[in-house]
Amino acid sequence: MSKFHTMTVARIAAGLRRREFSSVEVTRSFLDRIASLDGRLNSFITVTPELALAAAKAADARIGGGEAVTALTGVPYAHKDIFCTKGVRTSCGSRMLENFIAPYDATVTRHFRDAGMVMLGKTNMDEFAMGSSNETSYFGPVHNPWDLQRVPGGSSGGSAAAVAARISPFATGTDTGGSIRQPAALCGITGIKPTYGAVSRFGMIAFASSLDQGGPMAVTAEDAALVLNVMAGNDPRDSTSVEREKEDYARLLDAPLRGLRVGMPKEYFGSDGLDPRVGAAVHAAAAELVSLGASLVEVSLPNSELSIPAYYVVAPAECSSNLSRFDGVRYGYRCKEPRDLMDLFCRSRGEGFGAEVKRRIMIGTYALSAGYYDAYYLQALKVRRLIRNDFDAAFNQCDVILGPTSPTTAFRIGEKTDDPVTMYLSDIYTIAVNLAGLPGMSIPCGFADGLPVGLQIIGRHFDEARMLNVAHQYQQATDWHTRLPAPFA
Amino acid sequence: MSLSKQDVEKIAHLARLQITGEQIPGFAAQLSSILTFVEQMNGAETTGVEAMAHPFDTPTRMREDIVTEINEREAMQSIAPAVEAGLYLVPKVIE
Numbered sequence: 001m002s003k004f005h006t007m008t009v010a011r012i013a014a015g016l017r018r019r020e021f022s023s024v025e026v027t028r029s030f031l032d033r034i035a036s037l038d039g040r041l042n043s044f045i046t047v048t049p050e051l052a053l054a055a056a057k058a059a060d061a062r063i064g065g066g067e068a069v070t071a072l073t074g075v076p077y078a079h080k081d082i083f084c085t086k087g088v089r090t091s092c093g094s095r096m097l098e099n100f101i102a103p104y105d106a107t108v109t110r111h112f113r114d115a116g117m118v119m120l121g122k123t124n125m126d127e128f129a130m131g132s133s134n135e136t137s138y139f140g141p142v143h144n145p146w147d148l149q150r151v152p153g154g155s156s157g158g159s160a161a162a163v164a165a166r167i168s169p170f171a172t173g174t175d176t177g178g179s180i181r182q183p184a185a186l187c188g189i190t191g192i193k194p195t196y197g198a199v200s201r202f203g204m205i206a207f208a209s210s211l212d213q214g215g216p217m218a219v220t221a222e223d224a225a226l227v228l229n230v231m232a233g234n235d236p237r238d239s240t241s242v243e244r245e246k247e248d249y250a251r252l253l254d255a256p257l258r259g260l261r262v263g264m265p266k267e268y269f270g271s272d273g274l275d276p277r278v279g280a281a282v283h284a285a286a287a288e289l290v291s292l293g294a295s296l297v298e299v300s301l302p303n304s305e306l307s308i309p310a311y312y313v314v315a316p317a318e319c320s321s322n323l324s325r326f327d328g329v330r331y332g333y334r335c336k337e338p339r340d341l342m343d344l345f346c347r348s349r350g351e352g353f354g355a356e357v358k359r360r361i362m363i364g365t366y367a368l369s370a371g372y373y374d375a376y377y378l379q380a381l382k383v384r385r386l387i388r389n390d391f392d393a394a395f396n397q398c399d400v401i402l403g404p405t406s407p408t409t410a411f412r413i414g415e416k417t418d419d420p421v422t423m424y425l426s427d428i429y430t431i432a433v434n435l436a437g438l439p440g441m442s443i444p445c446g447f448a449d450g451l452p453v454g455l456q457i458i459g460r461h462f463d464e465a466r467m468l469n470v471a472h473q474y475q476q477a478t479d480w481h482t483r484l485p486a487p488f489a
Numbered sequence: 490m491s492l493s494k495q496d497v498e499k500i501a502h503l504a505r506l507q508i509t510g511e512q513i514p515g516f517a518a519q520l521s522s523i524l525t526f527v528e529q530m531n532g533a534e535t536t537g538v539e540a541m542a543h544p545f546d547t548p549t550r551m552r553e554d555i556v557t558e559i560n561e562r563e564a565m566q567s568i569a570p571a572v573e574a575g576l577y578l579v580p581k582v583i584e
């Protein structure tokens with residue numbers, strides 16, 4: 001019974017409910033895998049074995065008592081280190097929060113706790129979720145389990161690597177411009193960024209508040225749906241959380257795809273940056289969906305190439321405002337022996353933040369400063385509207401949009417760190433989705449030279465159940481998502 | 490857009506970020522290249538387009554004006570770098 005790592009979340013949950021095995025056994029098995037395998041990956045910043053085993057014992061008691069058992073009671077998970085966890089360090093991948101222990105739980109954390117789930121630890125990430133390779137983390141880069149010389153993607157790179165190496169059954173991520181989908185693609189797992197407002201942002205450390213959204217990263221679409229059922233829901237503590245009836249994201253998983261209209265944006269397949277092998281894998285996946293009863297429609301998203309420029313005004317502008325809270329006074333890093341108050345602010349922030357965070361704070365500060373606001377920020381907000389209008393028009397012709405998640409497979413560690421703009425281009429297909437507030441997901445659809453290729457599915461607002469249906473049906477017909485990197489088998 | 494050394498110093502000061510003299514040329518080059526890149530959007534025709542600050546055009550939700558939070562000053566201050574008698578300590582600001 002040591003093969004828990006080859007089981008899906010759904011399978012583990014079923015086994016726990018049937019009392020085929022205990023949560024303590026499952027938890028211990030994953031903790032052992034973390035202890036023996038994570039040295040190669042660096043996917044965790046903090047591992048919490050004692051807390052995990054205590055939570056697992058409590059879950060077993062709950063299951064044994066037969067009371068208040070939820071669908072995922074006793075299932076272990078890894079939590080991105082951006083979600084506040086009362087009593088456990090939340091670093092956000094930054095020196096600024098190296099010793100920060102949140103006095104409260106994020107709403108998402110509380111949902112998992114209430115459901116009786118077992119946190120194994122907190123995963124590595126780009127500093128303050130700013131990055132596409134996990135190389136901006138203060139705690140060092142994460143290594144891709146498919147090739148340890150390569151990045152796992154970012155910013156939820158630790159979560160993606162941990163799930164891909166099956167040292168955690170699933171993990172949480174957050175996605176501001178692609179930070180769930182791009183690492184899911186590069187590590188060969190399933191990740192979904194829900195519609196803006198579906199998952200509470202309370203206690204999820206803010207990067208760009210009009211774009212940030214948390215979501216699950218798992219092996220299968222079914223697992224992602226089950227986890228999203230726990231994560232999502234209205235939260236009075238987040239004023240942008242949408243008031244909607246609680247829904248079952250797994251309700252459409254088994255629906256046939258007959259009649260489904262799949263939009264293929266012509267702009268996504270003509271660009272120079274697209275690795276032809278990625279393009280071919282995405283076309284093959286589209287053909288698979290056709291064989292399952294879907295039809296393909298060409299759609300156009302004419303302003304797609306403006307999405308990265310608009311994003312790199314909007315996101316830094318919001319980040320420069322959000323990160324002004326880190327002042328060395330109330331929490332977080334404080335410089336030694338400040339001369340005066342200004343020195344305290346400037347040195348605490350100068351020493352506490354890494355280079356990419358500083359770049360983004362400065363871009364945002366510049367874009368919002370007197371004389372530049374209209375040319376940068378206001379223009380970016382107008383372009384944002386154009387991008388959203390493109391999607392509205394496309395969704396008149398189709399039910400979901402299909403495309404690549406990332407233009408390439410995982411790149412080498414260090415390959416893009418000297419040139420921020422080149423790094424930004426790796427999010428060309430994901431960023432527009434955040435600007436429009438839409439749900440998007442990535443699922444594995446093939447390999448190129450042993451590295452996973454991700455397929456992106458974009459849905460209408462609050463159409464996650466449909467997207468998960470498409471992904472699940474595809475995964476019933478293919479086995480890309482079941483592959484495991486050999487050293488972690 | 491090409492930023493000078495002085496531009497970078499001014500922005501860093503506005504953002505309350507200390508950057509050292511030797512870091513300035515690198516930041517100037519990188520920030521200039523990012524700004525040049527984002528200026529692609531200046532070509533977009535946006536006359537008459539309404540700015541979109543938020544994914545949903547819905548008004549901010551209101552709630553009853555009642556106290557919902559409890560006083561957690563001690564818990565909040567337990568993680569502060571320096572506190573005394575319930576107050577956050579900073580360097581002296583009045584001579």
